[in-house]
Amino acid sequence: MNIVIADDHPLFRSGVRNLLRTTEDLEVVGEASSGDEALELAAALQPDLILMDIRMPGLNGIEATRLIKERFPRVEVLILTMFQDDQSVFTAMRAGAKGYVLKDADETELLHSIRMVGSGGAVFSSDIAARMIHYFAAPKADVKADNPALAELSKREMDILERIAEGETNAQIASRLFISAKTVANNITTILNKLQVADRNAAKRLLKESREN
Incomplete structure (x- = not known):
């Protein structure tokens, strides 16, 4: 080998x-x-x-x-x-x-x-x-279940959105997920397009609302 x-x-x-x-x-x-x-x-x-x-x-x-x-x-x-x-x-x-x-x-x-x-x-x-x-084994809430827009996100996109919701910068997200800052920026653009929102704050609010419903 x-x-x-x-x-x-x-x-x-x-x-x-x-x-x-x-x-x-x-x-x-x-x-x-x-x-x-x-x-x-x-x-x-x-x-x-x-x-x-x-x-x-x-x-x-x-x-x-x-x-x-x-x-x-x-x-x-x-x-x-x-x-x-x-x-x-x-x-x-x-x-x-x-x-x-x-x-x-x-x-x-x-x-x-x-x-x-x-x-x-x-x-x-x-x-x-x-x-x-x-x-x-730990139970997890499915924030996608009640929101068709969130259901369109890939696993990585969802990970990035959750980091955005926690207030992390692109550099912090890149470090946490072991990807480049450019990859983070590209994924954020895709997230905003899929969710049909104008900026990361709107995406953050959408995720928060989904969790509260």
Whole structure:
């Protein structure tokens, strides 16, 4: 299995590379220190799997994952990070990652996760799996149900609208959802068109009214 390690910490990449050298079925064919480099290596090497950190200079790991899966769908991505908040986990999954493992995982768990995702499966560390179960088990109000306009929004557009309702700026939304500020601006334009409102304040009011009904 050909693997690319994408992480901006050389010592961490070295540790993972040395671990994989002890196996007979896993080979590191490239290393990236940014999301942009990971995207370039995905195009040049077409690896079976990319081990992807989230926070890296330039293009972050989640946006890189999204672009890689759009352009090279056969390349699998396993997120390997220290971040375990719900937003990071679910944004990574929506971007196309097939696994999410924390950096404090032991060697056995990491190797198992790599082999599982590389062979087309999905895997999550125990802490992440518990968070996912809790998230999906919790009851959630469907603000779209009573408003046909809101029902037209995609999942990402709805995420952005909810951030707008909380008073976040475009830059804050971009950071929270691990997307570019340009992507946020483009999505806001689409949201306003779908909701047929003039500005973000009107969109915010529409969402508030839907929740109150």
